[in-house]
Amino acid sequence: xxxxxxxxxxxxxxxxxxxxxxxxxxxxxxxxxxxxxxxxxxxxxxxxxxxxxxxxxxxxxxxxxxxxxxxxxxxxxxxxxxxxxxxxxxxxxxxxxxxxxxxxxxxxxxxxxxxxxxxxxxxxxxxxxxxxxxxxxxxxxxxxxxxxxxxxxxxxxxxxxxxxxxxxxxxxxxxxxxxxxxxxxxxxxxxxxxxxxxxxxxxxxxxxxxxxxxxxxxxxxxxxxxxx
Ligand SMILES: [Zn+2]
Numbered sequence: 001x002x003x004x005x006x007x008x009x010x011x012x013x014x015x016x017x018x019x020x021x022x023x024x025x026x027x028x029x030x031x032x033x034x035x036x037x038x039x040x041x042x043x044x045x046x047x048x049x050x051x052x053x054x055x056x057x058x059x060x061x062x063x064x065x066x067x068x069x070x071x072x073x074x075x076x077x078x079x080x081x082x083x084x085x086x087x088x089x090x091x092x093x094x095x096x097x098x099x100x101x102x103x104x105x106x107x108x109x110x111x112x113x114x115x116x117x118x119x120x121x122x123x124x125x126x127x128x129x130x131x132x133x134x135x136x137x138x139x140x141x142x143x144x145x146x147x148x149x150x151x152x153x154x155x156x157x158x159x160x161x162x163x164x165x166x167x168x169x170x171x172x173x174x175x176x177x178x179x180x181x182x183x184x185x186x187x188x189x190x191x192x193x194x195x196x197x198x199x200x201x202x203x204x205x206x207x208x209x210x211x212x213x214x215x216x217x218x219x220x221x222x223x224x225x226x227x228x
Contacts (some may be wrong), residue, residue, distance in 0.1 A: 002034055013041035057100075064092040083129060090126035094119050110153045110170035117149040117174060139193035142181040147199045150174050150206065165217050169225060171206060172218070178203025 002011045004018040005028040011018065014035060016025050026032060071085040101115055124141045128134040153174050157167050182200035185192045210218060222228075 002030055002038055005029055012038065014038045060096060064096070068092065086126045087123075087130060090123045094123050108166055108170070110156055110167045113149050113152050113156075114170050114174055117145050117177065120145050121177075135188075135190055138181050138184045138188065138196070139190065140195050142184075143178075143193065143195040143199040146174065146178045146181065147195070147202065150178055150199070150202055154206065164214055165221050168210065168214055168218055168221055172210060175203040175206040175210075178206075 002025065003009070004011060004021060004023065004025065006023045007018065007021040009018065009020045011025075015038075016035060017023070018025055018028075025035065068085060068089050071088050072082055075082050075085055097115070097119055121142050124137050124145065128137060131137075150171075153167065153171050157164070157171055160167065178199045181196035182192055184190075185196050
């Protein structure tokens with residue numbers, strides 16, 4: 001316990017300034033050792049994590065950058081165009097986001113499924129230049145990814161229907177994504193594939209059902225998410 005030489009108040013916590021008269025205690029003749037003996041009134045702050053990410057982030061991203069740059073350089077020299085590097089980049093990016101967000105960050109299972117679906121579609125689209133018949137991506141691969149994700153989140157939703165606000169927006173997002181292959185087919189003037197029609201239809205059914213039964217919760221969730 002330290003006593004302030006000016007106002008004689010007893011100070012029970014560690015400070016160099018008297019909490020009552022605001023005089024500097026060390027200048028007033030109190031020794032530093034005496035101050036150090038008084039207990040802290042707050043817990044010591046540990047080392048703060050660096051903003052630039054963990055060692056894993058640094059090593060992974062640096063290696064990824066090196067690999068992709070070498071691949072691009074080799075392709076530009078040998079083929080004079082970028083061919084496989086896009087795929088390489090998307091796969092490396094995929095695993096990074098998979099490890100950092102899908103496994104560690106996303107709180108709820110439907111969120112993980114949604115992140116996975118978006119990542120997988122980016123990887124699928126990046127194979128466009130390599131595979132012999134790229135229309136299969138929009139005809140079958142994307143519809144398949146969204147259809148499966150919709151069914152998984154849908155089942156999850158049915159099991160946890162008592163807490164709809166947690167999963168509603170994920171379900172709406174995946175249902176909207178379900179329209180994407182159909183719209184791309186339409187935009188590219190490809191004859192709409194049965195799988196993309198099925199996916200879009202399921203998306204439409206999910207959206208209609210959600211808005212019939214959960215309109216109020218959806219609107220309040222949207223307001224909460226976008227802070228309106
Ligand atoms: Zn004082």
